[in-house]
Amino acid sequence: MSMNEPNVNEPKVKIGNAPKPPAKTKMIFTIILVVALLWWSSFKTESSIADLTIGFPNMFDLLVQMWPPNWHYFENILEPMLETIRMAVIGTTFGAIIAVPLALLCASNIIRNSWIVYPFRFILNLIRTIPDLLLASIFVAIFGLGALPGIIALSIFSIGLVAKLLYEAIESIDPGPLEAMTAVGANKVQWVFFGVIPQVTAHFTSYVLYTFEVNVRAAAILGLVGAGGIGEYYDKTLGFLEYDKTASIIIMTLIVVLVIDYMSTKLREKLL
Amino acid sequence: MSQLSAKVNKPKKKYFFKTVIFVLLALLYIWAFAGMPVNDIKETAGQISKAIFSGIFHPDWDYVYLPDGEDLLRGLLDTLAIAILGTFISGILCVPFAFWAANNMSKGKAVTSSGKFVLSFVRTFPEIVMAILFIKAVGPGSFAGVLALGLHSIGMLGKLFSEEIESLDMGPTEALTATGANRLQVLWFAVLPQVLPGFLSYTLYRFEINIRAAAILGVIGAGGIGTPLIFALNSRDWDRVGIILLGIIVMVTIIDAISGYLRKRII
Amino acid sequence: MIQFKNVTKIYPNGTKGLNNINITIEKGEFVVIVGLSGAGKSTFLRSINRLHEISEGEILIDGKSITAAKGSGLRNIRRDIGMIFQSFNLVKRSTVLKNVLSGRVGYHNTFRTILGLFPKDDVELSLNALNRVNILEKAYSRADELSGGQQQRVSIARALAQEAQVILADEPVASLDPLTTKQVMDDLKRINEEDGITTVVNLHFIDLAREYATRIIGLRAGEVVFDGPVEAATDEVFAEIYGRPIKKDELLGEPV
Numbered sequence: 001m002s003m004n005e006p007n008v009n010e011p012k013v014k015i016g017n018a019p020k021p022p023a024k025t026k027m028i029f030t031i032i033l034v035v036a037l038l039w040w041s042s043f044k045t046e047s048s049i050a051d052l053t054i055g056f057p058n059m060f061d062l063l064v065q066m067w068p069p070n071w072h073y074f075e076n077i078l079e080p081m082l083e084t085i086r087m088a089v090i091g092t093t094f095g096a097i098i099a100v101p102l103a104l105l106c107a108s109n110i111i112r113n114s115w116i117v118y119p120f121r122f123i124l125n126l127i128r129t130i131p132d133l134l135l136a137s138i139f140v141a142i143f144g145l146g147a148l149p150g151i152i153a154l155s156i157f158s159i160g161l162v163a164k165l166l167y168e169a170i171e172s173i174d175p176g177p178l179e180a181m182t183a184v185g186a187n188k189v190q191w192v193f194f195g196v197i198p199q200v201t202a203h204f205t206s207y208v209l210y211t212f213e214v215n216v217r218a219a220a221i222l223g224l225v226g227a228g229g230i231g232e233y234y235d236k237t238l239g240f241l242e243y244d245k246t247a248s249i250i251i252m253t254l255i256v257v258l259v260i261d262y263m264s265t266k267l268r269e270k271l272l
Numbered sequence: 273m274s275q276l277s278a279k280v281n282k283p284k285k286k287y288f289f290k291t292v293i294f295v296l297l298a299l300l301y302i303w304a305f306a307g308m309p310v311n312d313i314k315e316t317a318g319q320i321s322k323a324i325f326s327g328i329f330h331p332d333w334d335y336v337y338l339p340d341g342e343d344l345l346r347g348l349l350d351t352l353a354i355a356i357l358g359t360f361i362s363g364i365l366c367v368p369f370a371f372w373a374a375n376n377m378s379k380g381k382a383v384t385s386s387g388k389f390v391l392s393f394v395r396t397f398p399e400i401v402m403a404i405l406f407i408k409a410v411g412p413g414s415f416a417g418v419l420a421l422g423l424h425s426i427g428m429l430g431k432l433f434s435e436e437i438e439s440l441d442m443g444p445t446e447a448l449t450a451t452g453a454n455r456l457q458v459l460w461f462a463v464l465p466q467v468l469p470g471f472l473s474y475t476l477y478r479f480e481i482n483i484r485a486a487a488i489l490g491v492i493g494a495g496g497i498g499t500p501l502i503f504a505l506n507s508r509d510w511d512r513v514g515i516i517l518l519g520i521i522v523m524v525t526i527i528d529a530i531s532g533y534l535r536k537r538i539i
Numbered sequence: 540m541i542q543f544k545n546v547t548k549i550y551p552n553g554t555k556g557l558n559n560i561n562i563t564i565e566k567g568e569f570v571v572i573v574g575l576s577g578a579g580k581s582t583f584l585r586s587i588n589r590l591h592e593i594s595e596g597e598i599l600i601d602g603k604s605i606t607a608a609k610g611s612g613l614r615n616i617r618r619d620i621g622m623i624f625q626s627f628n629l630v631k632r633s634t635v636l637k638n639v640l641s642g643r644v645g646y647h648n649t650f651r652t653i654l655g656l657f658p659k660d661d662v663e664l665s666l667n668a669l670n671r672v673n674i675l676e677k678a679y680s681r682a683d684e685l686s687g688g689q690q691q692r693v694s695i696a697r698a699l700a701q702e703a704q705v706i707l708a709d710e711p712v713a714s715l716d717p718l719t720t721k722q723v724m725d726d727l728k729r730i731n732e733e734d735g736i737t738t739v740v741n742l743h744f745i746d747l748a749r750e751y752a753t754r755i756i757g758l759r760a761g762e763v764v765f766d767g768p769v770e771a772a773t774d775e776v777f778a779e780i781y782g783r784p785i786k787k788d789e790l791l792g793e794p795v
Contacts, residue, residue, distance in 0.1 A: 037356055044353035045414035045495065052410060052419070059409035082307070087306040129524040130517065131484040133400075133491055134501060138513070141505045142320045151308075176628035180694075183588055184701060185618035185645030187611070193653045194641045198630045221400045225491060225502075238404065250401055257396045283679055 034184035052134075062243060074144060077233055081252055083147055084229035087222070088215040095158020096208045103157065103166035109178075110196065124167075128160035132218045136227040147228030154215050154222070161211045162204075169203040170196060209264040216260050220253045266269050294304035327510030328517060335515050344519045347490075352523070354414050354486040354496055358421030359479040363471075366426040370433035377437060391434070395427025399485055403494040414495030421482055421489070429478050436470040437463070469538045476531045476538075483527050487520055540566040540704065540737050541587060546596035548582055548761070556582040557593065558761040564754075566704075567735045569728065571752035571769075576779055579761040580741045584709050586747050587739065588620045589613065601704065618645035621698025621736075623727075625710040627690040631683035635674070635693050638682055639665040642701040661700075663668050668699035688719030695726055706730070708740040712747070720744075724751050745777055746790050 041047075071232040104110050105120040132153055139149030173196065223231020230249060237245040336344045371377045373387030403420035410416050444462040453461065490498020496517060504512040541564040548556040557579050564570055572580045585591040586598060589605050597606050602718035603617050610732060621642070629638045643661045644690045651657070669675045672692040681768030682693065690709060698706050708727060712720040728751050731738040742748045748755055748769075755772045765772065765780055778784050 008413055041353040041357040041360075041418075044350060045357055047415045047418055049356060051415060052463050055409035055411070056414075059405060062405060062408045086304045086307045089300065093301070125525065125528075126521060129521045129528075130483075131488045133488040134498065134517075134520070135493065137502060137505055138324065139506075142317050142324065144317075174631070176624065176626050177630045179590065180622070180624065180628035180697075181641065181644075183590060183612040183617060183620070183622040184642050184697070185620075186641075187617070187649060189649045190644040190652050192646060194488060195630065198633045198637075202632065217396070217398065219397050224400060234401065234404070245738060246401075250397070253398065254393070254396050258392065261392070261396070 003240055059077050065243040066247035066250075068244065069242040069251050070242070071248070073245045074249040074252060075133045077230055077252060080223075080230040080233060081223040081256060084219045084223075084231075085216065085256065087147055087150050087154060087219040087229055088212060091154025091219070092158050092208060092212045092215050094151075094155040095160075095211065096162050096204075098155070098168060099159045099162035100204075102163045103170060104192065104196075106163065106167040107170040107173065109173075110192065114245075121167075124160065124163050127156060128164065133222065133225060137224045137225040140226045145228075150219065150222040150227030150229055153227060154219060158215060161214065162207050165205055165207045166200065169200050169207075173199040206268045209268050211259075213261050213264050216257055220257070228238065300451075311530050323508075323510045324513060327512075327514030329514070331515035331518055332511035333515065334514055338517070343360050344497075344500075344515060346520050347516070348499050348523050350414055351483065351486045351490070351496035351498075352527075354417045354421060354494075355479060355482040356490065357367075357418045358486070359425060359475060359482050361418070361422035362425030362478070363475045365422070366430040366433060367471075369426060369430040370437060373430065373434040374437035376440060376442065382530070386430075387434070391427050391430040394424065395431065397424065397427075399424040400489070400492055403489050403492055407494060409491070412493040412495075417486060417489040417494035417496060419528050420494060421485060424485075425478055425482060429474060432474040432478075433467070433471055436467050440466055444471070472481055472538050473535045480524075480528055483524055487524075540564055540568075540598075540601060541739070542599040544597045544599070546586065546593050546598060548579075548586065548591070549594045555761045556591075557586070560596070560761075560763055562756065562763065562766065564737060564739065566737050567731070567733045569738045569740075569751065569753045571740050571748040571754075572758060573742060573748050573758050573777070573780060574758035576743070578658055578758040580758055582761075583758060584707050584739060584741055587705070587707055588617050588622060589604065590622075590768070602670060604686045615643055618701060619704045621695075621703035621706045622693065623694045623698060623706065623708040623711045625713045627687070627694050627714075629682040629690055629693055631681070633682055634679050635669065635682055635685070636662075636665060638693055639668055639696045639700045642697040642699075645701070664702075665700045668696035669693070671699060671730070672696050672726060686719070687715050688722060691715065691719075691723050692726060695723070695730070701731065703736060705737045707737070708738070710741050710743065713743070719749070726787045727751070743789060748772070 083163070102120065102124060106117055106124055108114075108117050111117050135156055136150055136153035139152050142147045177192065177199065180193040181191045186194060219229045219231075221229075221231045221234070224228040224234060226232060230253065233249050234246060237243070237249065280311075369387060370393055373384060375381075375384045378384055379389075399420055402424055403416055406416035406419045407413075410419070440463065444466065448458045448462045448515055486496045488496075488498055489497040489501055490500070493499060497520060501513065501516045504516060524529055543560045543561075543562040546557055546560040550556055558584070572583060574580050582591050586593050587600070587605075589598075589608075593606065597604055599605070600616055600620065603616060605613065608616055630641070633641075637655075638658050640661060643657060643665070647657070647662075666675060666678060669678055672695050674685075674689055674692050674696070677689065677693075684689060685693065694711075695706075706727070711727070712723055715723060724747060726742065727738060730736055740751075749772060754767045755765065755767065755769055756763060757772075759774070759780055759782060765776055774785060781789075
């Protein structure tokens with residue numbers, strides 16, 4: 001029998017038996033919804049490409065004025081930059097320390113009692129809801145201007161970041177060593193220290209370094225609301241239309257952040 | 273020491289490394305805390321905290337909806353709109369950058385490194401400063417916020433997308449190339465279907481972050497609920513501060529919940 | 540030494556994990572528990588150190604009721620019982636020595652142990668334990684750098700460091716290759732003979748059970764269907780325990 005001859009003894013496939021393609025209604029509905037949202041958003045924010053194109057020269061103007069940056073100004077802003085880094089260090093540290101017990105309380109494999117786990121998770125979510133700059137402005141209202149409100153705001157922000165990542169890591173640890181510690185006769189605290197903590201130390205350090213990276217960026221702009229650091233110099237320089245100085249601030253921030261990011265990423269790679 | 277301990281040698285190199293790190297950290301902390309502000313806390317601090325607390329518990333409910341002007345709902349919706357549009361723009365625009373920076377999409381290391389650097393740069397440039405710049409271009413208001421958010425998000429989304437691309441299974445790409453497909457077709461049929469769920473998930477994640485960022489932008493006048501909040505803080509209208517905070521918390525929580533639900537469905 | 544008195548375990552869905560068990564295990568015995576999966580071997584073993592709770596009855600360790608014990612009393616009883624798990628249950632990122640030392644936590648107050656301030660004697664003891672199972676040289680290696688057989692020996696060292704009177708082993712060799720299996724079982728047997736530590740082992744390899752046990756207890760559907768010296772455990776007896784003739788994969792076979 002040649003290859004090209006159809007085998008007339010084969011039953012023909014009835015079209016009626018072919019499976020139906022899945023309905024596309026869900027996808028169409030989603031697309032319509034998304035388009036509608038986008039349309040409404042553009043309307044609400046009064047976005048228009050026209051405005052952008054018209055305004056572009058202004059921005060370009062500004063960028064031109066920012067270059068070259070004012071190299072002498074770097075001296076002036078070195079001290080505030082160091083203050084910014086300090087704020088990030090202290091804020092991250094306090095936040096990380098408080099985050100540990102909080103994360104333990106949110107982990108459902110450590111605390112079996114739902115009445116404890118869920119309320120603490122709720123508190124954690126509350127902490128994570130308020131953006132850092134807003135926290136800072138509230139604390140400035142309470143404590144006045146300076147780095148202190150900034151540090152407090154960063155600490156709270158860090159608690160939110162570290163605790164969430166940490167408790168998720170805790171919930172994914174190997175239960176084996178935990179069982180072993182119960183079998184050996186350890187009490188609850190020893191159980192946590194010998195069974196849980198060694199398994200999450202590397203994760204914890206990685207999260208703290210990541211939070212530090214984020215905090216350095218955040219600390220650099222908290223000054224805009226008066227919470228210390230280099231941020232307030234943005235206000236000053238822009239107010240006086242000294243755009244070249246603004247550029248200096250931006251560039252210095254960029255360098256510091258990039259350096260810290262690089263070191264932090266390298267360290268984190270070594271850990272995990 | 274017993275002869276047993278002598279038999280086993282502690283690895284010296286590891287302990288040396290650990291001590292160095294310890295000393296460095298100690299120095300860092302001494303420096304950091306030396307500069308810590310120990311300014312006397314204002315006597316009014318306690319008063320104001322109490323006032324804010326009471327403001328949260330007796331919020332200014334009237335502010336939620338004022339028929340004619342600036343009210344909480346409008347502010348929140350404004351913030352929402354900024355976040356939606358900004359995230360959308362960055363989601364679309366970051367795709368070419370992501371492909372640029374992914375190391376399995378280009379032949380040379382130079383290409384990939386430059387892509388990664390550009391993304392790093394954009395990610396590091398403070399959003400707020402971008403917003404200030406855009407205000408200069410298009411005037412104060414939400415549009416500047418949209419642009420700043422959109423541009424800045426390209427940095428983080430681009431990085432996450434490129435990592436997603438790098439973790440691609442190259443098998444389907446190979447298979448498709450073998451059938452004679454051109455580069456664009458390979459992208460469409462082999463790459464995109466694999467990375468789409470990850471892209472969508474990351475976009476939603478970025479959206480959650482952008483809601484918070486949009487709330488902040490108001491602080492410098494780029495639209496959203498930040499402006500009324502600063503105003504209320506400055507005029508010591510604690511009840512209004514309270515209701516705005518509550519509004520932010522509620523909105524962010526709802527968005528987080530919806531977004532979390534959608535992200536679970538996608539993966 | 541270990542006494543089960545009318546022990547029954549009923550799961551929430553109604554199935555009986557253990558049904559009216561009455562067993563006494565004397566000090567120094569090497570008992571192997573056999574039975575199909577789900578017959579109750581694991582439940583039986585884990586109720587000895589109360590990792591599993593029982594519904595009725597009492598379990599006495601050296602005359603003290605573990606079922607009635609609470610808090611530090613319970614922990615002190617557990618301190619004297621060493622357990623070896625199928626998946627080793629070592630903390631992978633910690634060193635071997637730290638894993639063995641963690642067996643000593645029940646002997647000191649919380650504060651000391653958390654800070655890692657174990658007395659020199661404890662460290663000596665742990666190193667000795669490692670020496671007895673022939674992996675002293677690995678004391679400062681990370682646990683996950685060791686092979687399966689080596690990790691299991693660290694577990695045994697941990698039990699030795701506890702100065703345990705009883706060693707429970709839940710399928711200790713199920714994840715190991717035949718040669719390593721023999722080494723680990725030899726270690727357990729040797730420690731049982733040298734130190735007189737009561738040893739209770741769950742196994743599903745029949746020939747292993749015959750080779751190492753002095754006494755075999757067969758469980759089926761939560762009940763004891765055989766309890767006697769190893770000489771009496773013939774193939775027919777095993778078929779009775781399993782409810783069917785022995786299968787090929789229940790024999791470990793000759794190590795290569």
